[in-house]
Amino acid sequence: MTINGVALDELIDAPAGLRSVVAAETRIGDVRGQEGFYHYRQYSAIELASACSFEEVWFLLFEGRLPDRAELAEFTDEVARSRSLPTELLPVLPAIAVSGRPMVGLRTALSMLAAARDLQPVWDSEPATRRADALLICAVAPTILAALHRLHRGLEPVAPRADLSTAGNWLYMLTGESPRPQATRAIEQYLIATIDHGFNPSTFTARVVASTGADVASGVIAAIGAFSGPLHGGAPDRALDGLDEIGSADRIDGWVSEKVAKGDRVMGFGHAVYRTADPRSVLLRAIGIELGGELVEFATTVERRVTEVLAELKPGRDLYTNVEFYAGVVMELCGIPRSMFTPTFATSRVVGWTANILEQADTAKVIRPSARYVGPRAPQPLPPRV
Template sequence: MTQTKGLEGIVAATSKISSIIDGQLTYGGYTIDDLAEHATFEEIVFLLWNDRLPKQEELDQLAKALVDEAHVDDAVLETLKKAPKTANAMAAIRTAVSQLALYDEASEDMSREANYAKAIKLQAQIATLVTAYARIKKGLEPVAPKAGLSYAANFLYMLNGEEPTEVAEKAFNQALVLHADHELNASTFTARVCVATLSDIYSGVTAAMGALKGPLHGGANEAVMKMLVEIGSVEKVEEYVHNKIENKEKIMGFGHRVYKDGDPRAKHLQEMSRQLTAQIGEPQWYEMSIKIDEIMQAEKGLKPNVDFYSASTYHALGLDTELFTPIFAVSRMSGWLAHILEQYSDNRLIRPRADYIGETHRTYVSINER
């Protein structure tokens, strides 16, 4: 057997959902640059789940459903309210996502129609859970979505209790588009492995959230923001970064196993960071990021990935650092669900082998002779 650590370079599935070819990310054949510039997140959801962009009537129906299906059972919200104040946000929301299955009578219905309906519910409800958790932690009551607002605008509305500015809505929509799918990343592969056993869709996305929680996947932008706060000013960047490099410590938000010439999503988030930090009068977060970027490229030959500039972008939108990874889940839910539906449509149990490197030819020795 040929062994590849971390399955690097191994093709484990065929898919129509997204591709990364020659450093270019596409969703269903549309480049990420094209979609980030022009598409709404609702259009992306439809594209990922149906392999085509929606017509106006279809888009309107989906947008309405994402508002109509956002209600979460009070028992699930009660779980969030009872979570310890010290709980990890992703752990709390992952638990709530799993609990959603208990209040869905169709949770075990494996028909295509039922799973598509559950996909809409999950995409709607993840926004409710994240915003509700954020408000509960501040002693506030959850806010229901408002009909007529986009998915991006409704998320910010449910989070803050007021409608966002046009600039904030556009920036958040673009962030959702950029994070929606990324081929067989760790959380998506986890989701597919889970549902390949013919486990239910709720189990699949819960498993994916567990994988996303890790700092080498979804948690990287949290680490980036904590680093920026620790540095404090542009003047301190050079010393900080060089000390990290000399001590062989990792600077989060740089490099990517798939992209060798830079993450194509990063430039969009970089521009968002520039605009939003200037708008709120805190350009230092962008300026520090730029300085770190320049040093890392010059010293290590590493370019920023999607997590690096998303940190200062989310901060400028007024989002708490602990929400960065849950917000990643809000967007990536669309991709997870697309891959789960695709896995169900042509399923085969995913069962790789391991290259055994332990001892051999041992014989049992009774305990009094050991």
Template structure:
């Protein structure tokens, strides 16, 4: 019997590449069984509690936390890059109209245009410093793009970026047109820091695959945004709030949850592909939500408590806790963000994590090119003669 040598060399792996190590990274890691994750050598949650967004951005793309003057210089550098090229600004109304109220969809087109306008070249053809500069240019522009697309979609004029505001405060200002309260800006900043990076998730892996081809930074980021837009990846924060709305009142919690669990339905905001303990991001965001207080927060905490108790009863032996999306939705709502901007806000922070992974992947000249197992009809089969057409 003949042997298909290429097939014999294939390595069987789990569906979805679950647990398969595909690269080495210094960007960070997720230790799901411990309920811990980190950016480089630092706890991500501790960074979110103690540092500003720009400091963590510097850590990921430059490899080290900045001291005071370095941090101030980097914050000023990135703030100056928030303003868009004229050709991008002129195109945004048409992009927003075509995106039909979906800022994330519009951002794919706008990012592509930004890369062309800024003259981004393939990462394969440029040095490490130019790659870093391109990622910073793109990531600095993302909040401006997202907020402008959102406002244009609502029939409002975009708000010009302000260089005197930090990243999160500037984002909220461009979104709402008002300078945010300090506690709101800090809460959004902590959320953004806590979600900058999270291992080789689908969008990060997508960015790295594209970077492995040598494509430019904008192409890598556009692909990552496309992956994030899928409801199984970045689309859950607003859906978690929809769960709270559907339950409505405390007296409906148990019956609503039991009906869904017994029907085999997923309860949005609970469970995670990696964590087997409480999601550390959810724990931190719960604390932030509770610092605001109010009936919405109290209700969310009670729903969390009852969902975990009922899941433990009906699905014994499984560790199912809230994930980052659950309290992320609550926090963003408390800070005045509309629900259609929850996932785009996630993307704004995650762009920095994608950037760090793009930079790392660009150092490796090996293209990512896995194989697929063919399961179609046996080949080759003789091609049938074309049937003559009717006269």
């Protein structure tokens, strides 16, 4: 007997959630959870966030190396030319924006853009064409998301400016106001720190779609669907909501105890990979402290006490803040509306998705695992027909 053409005695049972299963080889980056370390190519992601611009790291993921000054200038110009809102989407964006769910709107808009521009399957296209498609999607996604946000509120979209960076344009297109340099750099560091993070659910989804030879947009659209779930990219606003629920330092212990007693997840704490402090959270905490204010002071107090209470209630489990906890704090301090926290995350992660799609496109192997059937024994006779 076989399953998908594989003999039963040759099947390999994978752990739940495919934990620790190696599904592919990659040169893009890796996460070393036991060490609290992750990297893009051969460089520490946190060091890149501390020293580089978003465009430099974007180039690194696409090209495999950091750019020199001339290459960076050329790449930055290329991105700026691709940022404008596509004219094909102008008539339909208001209807897409009605729902007030920007990630859903982005999926729809990218699907329409792919059809209008006739993006070709990666199986049939040249590497240069795939890269151009990937860069277009990465450059225009923030513009679409910001436009959907403003249209839903009865405001006109704000066109991007060629003189602003990816992070600066994101803040400018959301608010219509020239961004503060400190806020721009804070968001830029956040974007760099979240470009890629191993074979997370959305990245794996993008690679599965790319393995079929589909076009770049299809892989990104599928990744957005996975990313929109609250257990993946959709948690920064929920973590900040938790701070609102707590309200004051004297309520921390009771709030955590109630969550644990109910079996509810404490948003912003714990991670599927890290067994030590999430390095992204460490970076964002430092950025938040530099921005300053009562929110940061309260967040650090909550972090310290929640970690202590969780250690008491869940002995043997090391639960630290993850990227969502301080991501929400930093975005709030920079003036980003909570409804746009997850979209902000997506404006960086789309670069990681497309880098993985481009890498997957260089292989010719379809990702096709098996499943073990556990339903009623088959075949059985059909019941009598009335």
